[in-house]
Amino acid sequence: MEKIAWFEIVGPHGNVLSRHPVQQWPLRVGRAYDSDVVLDDPYTAAHHLEIQGLAEGRYQLTALSTLNGLHLGRKRASDACIAAGETARIGQTHFRLCPSDGLNLAPERALPATGWWKHWLWLLLAFGCWSAEYMLVRWLDYDRADAYHSIFLSLFEQFPTLLLWAAFWSFLGRMLTGRSAWLQQGTLALLGDALYETIGDSAGYISFITGSHLVESLLQSVAQPMLFAAVLYLHLRLATHLHPRSRWLLAIGIVLGMEAFFAAKVYLLSSENSAETDYVTTIAPPQLTLTPPKTTAQFLRDMKKLQQKLDAKNKS
């Protein structure tokens, strides 16, 4: 008999697991051996579904006597009409229907393996940036002859955390998309952390130069969370098939959630730790500062305003 369509069972990443030619309508699907397509899914009924081909590449699905029913996306339906290529689910089996001549084929993709060394190069570059950042900060604190190893020690302290972070995203990618992309995830983690730390460490110096604590606060409370959200977005892009808008929402949601958590922590612990500084504590070479020095008299006048500010805050 001539085949009139294809019934395809698809995997979680959209890959076709098995393909069955359809030779007549209606097509009966279920676990029973007298079905046209025999399923091996314990969450489906013996006679679960009946499919009727309609005009213009559309198909009518009718659930039979079944406990778990028929699902289109998240909606359960007793019967439904789907187009060719559209996925539906019965039990834990995702399926779709295609015309006999198949769906429109996408053009052939180039193999990513041709530039594999580029990924390694990026990873090495990222590792170089990351190590340089941590070692530079430790070098700044290197003030005794017997503590030179502390410069390198920071790398060993931080690296396991970063490795776990990259491994988490690789594992998630393997689960959700079928590929771990661990070289890219690792590169992203290293670059993201290096940049995040650089912003944090340079914030104090920028404040020293400008003489404004506000710059330091903005860098720490706005720039660092924004960077973190961007890194999360890129991790999600590599590890999931989520829509870009969903990726952004998820990344920003996670960052805002974390910010709220830390804000709540600060609020709840504020009675224990009040010595939070709201002035510049960083000391850099004095020639870098752009602020002209004031006289003692000017300083004392400013301090009068500080008292007014404090009193106003206490009254409110």
Added chain:
Amino acid sequence: MKRFFYLIACMVLSSGMLLDAFAMPSQPPSSKVIFERVKHSVVQIRTLLKGSQSQSSIGSGFYVSADGLIISNYHVVSSHALQPETYTMEYVDSQGAHGTLRLLAIDVLHDLALLQRDGQHLPGLSLQSASPAQGETLHSLGNPNDLGLSIVTGVNNGLREHSFYEAMHFTGALNPGMSGGPVVNQANEVVGINEATMGQSRSFLVPAKFAVELLTHWQQHPVIPPKFRPEIARQLKQHSATLTKRLTSKPFPVQIDAGYAIPDTPDPYIRCWANEFNEPKVFYQMRTYRCSGRAGVFVEDDISLGQVSFSSQLYQTSKLDFWRFGRVLERNYGTLGDGNFDGPDDYVSNYACQDSMLNLQGLRAKVALCTRAYRKLPGLYDIYLKLVTLEHQQDALVSKLDLVGVTYEDGMHIVQAYLGVFKWKK
């Protein structure tokens, strides 16, 4: 011969009488005698949690009039003075009788309180304003650790050195619970009031002249304040003004180290110490100059105000560039306080800080000032000033001034005087 024996007998008799005549007036009354004479004038003072008969703290006091006026320490009655809605007071006299007490007046600065019980014909002690001579034997009475009325004999060692307000140094072993009790001379006159102890027979007394002043002031203005907290704040402001006057009446003395002028003690009440940190493996050396006044004015447990302390650290390096030297300085400059920085709670507000680059007589310095207000004692503040000099690549001075519980205006006067110290000379 008979006359000779008579003469001998007369001489022996008369010499014995003469000895007696000389010995009798110089024989001091024993502790037993003093105790018997004074014990009925001393009472135990108990602070009780309202609504229960459980005592919160105990101290001592003594009658200064027949109608029940009692002198004690402020710190014995501070819970009641600050929280009359929570704590009440009662006395227990030498007979074991007890009754309620009224707080009439306080002198927080000298740690005194004037109270009254109901009663008449009570054995009031007389107060002696003149200071006893150094070396004079004195007797202190009180209720140590709630063990019952006791007497302690010791020697007056004159006025305590480095004390902001006058205090007598007494070598008797005072113990908790004796606070507020009388210290009498051999004529049963009160010359001091038990106040504090440093252990090992190093005890301190409030000179009786301050009790005389409190009593006289009360007799002239017999008005009980509706609440004592504003009165405490007023007296602390008075202390703040006295402290400021003493610290700023003349320029801060300085000592020079490596060309830097470093503040030295402006008043004998403030004592200074110095030490050096110099390890061969460390790339910098540091000398610390630390000055502080003795404990401030007691307000309540863990709260003593009107204190001043300051410290300076001179850093020198020949091995660090300024990026790394800056980090060394930052570790000191970037931290707040030396232990006075407990939480904001209902007592004090959170800190507000402001910083600036200053030109201190040609010496460039980064200066930050942090302040917080006492919510329960309006008009009083903690003020914390710190600075780091940024003039030289291989040496710098980090200096901090810590003022606890002063008025803002007074604090700014001290800050101004303190900032006036810093300069660098070749």
